[in-house]
Amino acid sequence: MSIYNGIIRRFQFYEAAMPKVATVQCFVQHYRRAHLGGSDFLDDVEAKVCEHAHQGDEEPSKPFTFTWRSDANGKPIAGCGSDADAFVVGMSSKQLLHRLDRDRSAHVLHLDATYKLSQVEYPVMVVGVSDCMSSFHVVAFFIMSQQTEHHFAEALAMLRRMYTMVMNKQLSVRFVMADADKAQRNAVDSVLGVDNDIVNLICYFHVAAKIYKHTRGVPIVLAARVARDLADTHLLPSSRALNHAA
DSSP states (O other), rough: OOOHHHHHHHTTOOOOGSSSSSHHHHHHHHHHHHSOOOOOOOOHHHHHHHHOOOOOOTTTOOEEEEEEEETTTTTOOOOOSSSSSSOEEEOOOOHGGGOOOOOTTEEEEEEEETTTTTOOOOEEEEEEETTOOOOEEEEEEEEEEEEEEHHHHHHHHHHHHHHHHSSOOOOOOEEEEOOOOOOHHHHHHHHSSSSSSEEEEEOOHHHHHHHHTTTTTTTTTHHHHHHHHHHHHHSSSSSHHHHHHH
């Protein structure tokens, strides 16, 4: 409807003279697929993934795609998105992967999933790092057909392997901040925790939002006390101070 209304405003058409919304949508989808490269057909998506697949000789800033599986010819296999054949595709560049090459105790690896970046609302997991200046640096994007432990584990395994291929060293991680999601937590422990002493962190905003949601039915004084205790806990300087406060 936004495109339909935009045409009316831009070209000053009377609504009665406009074609049906379905006709406009069909034209836009055809133009996007034919001229802009936008398509959610599996064959077209696989062709795009193969076209931009990692080769090893890319310029540092050139983006590439990568998957966990490949066929006999070395072409990446993205999967069809079914339960038995998961769709997981990663996107990054050598320059972005270099951001992981830093002191493991001086940065936090962030994992965050959103549904608002793809036409078919597939989850997109954003992976990045934050430094001591609270600056966030993107490392890679992963488009997945579902948010299950298997999908997250495959994405993280892809990240580890691609980092090793580019940097010629193993990925070293200490602190990981993910969504309040059990599937993500299990995937982090099973993939990154194999040879890393992982400290799992939870986003303060997610915790605060959950606390607010579940205290709306209690007395205001009690809800305010819970929120204050949460904020005080968040500002504690160390786990030792937390144990002492408890």
